[in-house]
Amino acid sequence: MKAAQVKLTDGPIxxxxxxxxxALYGPLAESVRELVDATIRTEVDDEVIREVHAEIExxxxxxxxxxxxxxxxxRTTVTGETFSWGNASVGLRNxxxxxxxxxxxxxxxxxxQVTLGAAYEGPPGLVHGGVCALVLDHLLGVTGSADARRLTGTLTLRYRRGTPLGPLHAEARVASVDGRKATVRGTLSDAEGVTVEAEGIFVAPAASV
Structure with missing residues (x-):
């Protein structure tokens, strides 16, 4: 017997x-991530590529x-928890x-803590600078929204050196708060130290204060 299908557009779940x-969509998205990585790095025969192409279509x-x-x-749950499963940084289904x-x-x-593999490459062997910005923008935004919802006003990055693909660590703290504005500073690092420094100004919409 099939489980009842609930449309996410029907309201809080x-x-x-x-x-x-x-539990249903998380593994699906993870499989697609693996597929993307495999597509980039595969060296199988032409006929296998054609077969897989047809299967994917x-x-x-x-x-x-x-x-x-x-x-x-x-979307929201009945307890008020929000989730953005299409979000480009944290989306469960993305x-x-x-x-x-x-x-x-x-x-x-x-x-x-995040591991960025072949799908996030810019210069050979290095994370694309825009992906570094994506990671830091999201982290700094969450940090700056601890006491009130704030959106990115400005984000300034200093790329100290290339960020190698692989396991990385990013962290952030609020440097100051001035009314609706929070200044947040953070870094992205590999095992050898900081690769990117960031400072952002995050602003609370007028209606939320």
């Missing part, structure tokens, strides 16, 4: 359904049979997203 959907057609009208946006998992020590320090 209960926690059991949220857990079911998370068939799978895509199945997923297109019923889909959202537009982007995923932000295979483009690494995805980032943001942690905090409760004392103002926020960080994330």
């Amino acid at each position: 209960d926690l059991d359904e949220f857990a079911r959907l998370k 068939a799978a895509t057609a199945k997923l297109r049979a019923r889909q959202l009208d537009g982007s995923f946006g932000m 295979a483009v997203a690494p995805p980032l998992v943001i942690e905090s020590d409760g004392a103002g320090r926020y960080w994330t």
Whole structure:
């Protein structure tokens, strides 16, 4: 017997359904991430490529049979928890997203550990500068929104050296708060130290203060 299908456009969902959907879509997106990496790095024979191409087109057609009208946006659970599964940084259903998992020590320090592989390459062997900016923009934005929702006003980056593909660490803290504005500073690092420094000004929309 098939489980009841709940459309995410129907309104807030209960926690059991949220857990079911998370368990369903998370592994799907992770498989697509693996597919992207495999597509970049494969060296199999031409005939295998053609076979896989046909299989992917068939799978895509199945997923297109019923889909959202537009982007995923932000949804809520019945307890008020929000989730943005299409988000390019943290989206559970977005295979483009690494995805980032943001942690905090409760004392103002926020960080994330992320591994960026072949799909995020810019210069050979290095993370694309725009992807570094994506990671830091999201982390600094979360950090600057601890007491009020704030959006990116400006983001200034200093690329100290190339960021190698592989495991990375990013962290951030609020430097100051002035009314609706929060200044946040952060870094992206590999095992050898800091590769990118960032400073952002994040601004709370007038209606939220």
